[in-house]
Amino acid sequence: MGDNMLDLTTLLQQSIRLDQDITRRQAIHLKPETRLQNAMVSLDVELAEMANTSEWFKVWKIHKGKADAGKTHRETLLNEYVDAMDFFFLVAAIQQWTHLIPMTAEEITELSEKRPTDLNKQYLAIKHLLYDAYFNHRQVSYKHAWHVFLKIGLVEFGYSQTEIQAAFIAKNQVNEQRQKDNY
Numbered sequence: 001m002g003d004n005m006l007d008l009t010t011l012l013q014q015s016i017r018l019d020q021d022i023t024r025r026q027a028i029h030l031k032p033e034t035r036l037q038n039a040m041v042s043l044d045v046e047l048a049e050m051a052n053t054s055e056w057f058k059v060w061k062i063h064k065g066k067a068d069a070g071k072t073h074r075e076t077l078l079n080e081y082v083d084a085m086d087f088f089f090l091v092a093a094i095q096q097w098t099h100l101i102p103m104t105a106e107e108i109t110e111l112s113e114k115r116p117t118d119l120n121k122q123y124l125a126i127k128h129l130l131y132d133a134y135f136n137h138r139q140v141s142y143k144h145a146w147h148v149f150l151k152i153g154l155v156e157f158g159y160s161q162t163e164i165q166a167a168f169i170a171k172n173q174v175n176e177q178r179q180k181d182n183y
Contacts, residue, residue, distance in 0.1 A: 005108070056120075111155075
């Protein structure tokens with residue numbers, strides 16, 4: 001794996017490990033179905049937060065994009081993006097669909113070279129695919145939603161693989177620290 005490449009397997013493993021730590025530390029005992037529902041709702045909300053931070057759909061706004069204090073809009077959006085990514089991983093783990101997450105360097109490059117398309121359409125497609133995956137237990141829909149999500153990050157938002165990788169790892173470290181500090 002080159003330095004400038006997104007290593008989805010490693011990120012997935014980090015995500016699962018953190019979730020297991022949190023679940024153990026807080027003694028969270030949920031039925032698998034409840035756990036899945038919580039993760040799906042969390043993913044849904046994180047995707048909405050990503051859209052809300054980007055503000056691409058706010059056609060009435062001249063200056064689009066929210067920014068957290070001390071951060072640029074680009075950094076703020078990247079943080080929201082990797083939050084959503086984390087829940088893609090969690091849902092895959094709960095469903096035992098983790099094999100749908102990794103992609104080869106070639107596949108990721110291919111995805112990043114696609115043409116930009118309408119964000120509203122892609123966003124709604126992700127939601128539709130996720131609901132299909134959930135209600136109809138369709139792995140193929142989950143995989144497709146994941147690929148559309150990755151494409152948005154790489155193409156429409158214009159993040160490099162390195163940026164996504166670094167932001168995800170940094171976010172995970174913050175969350176690990178929060179656990180130690182009884183967040």
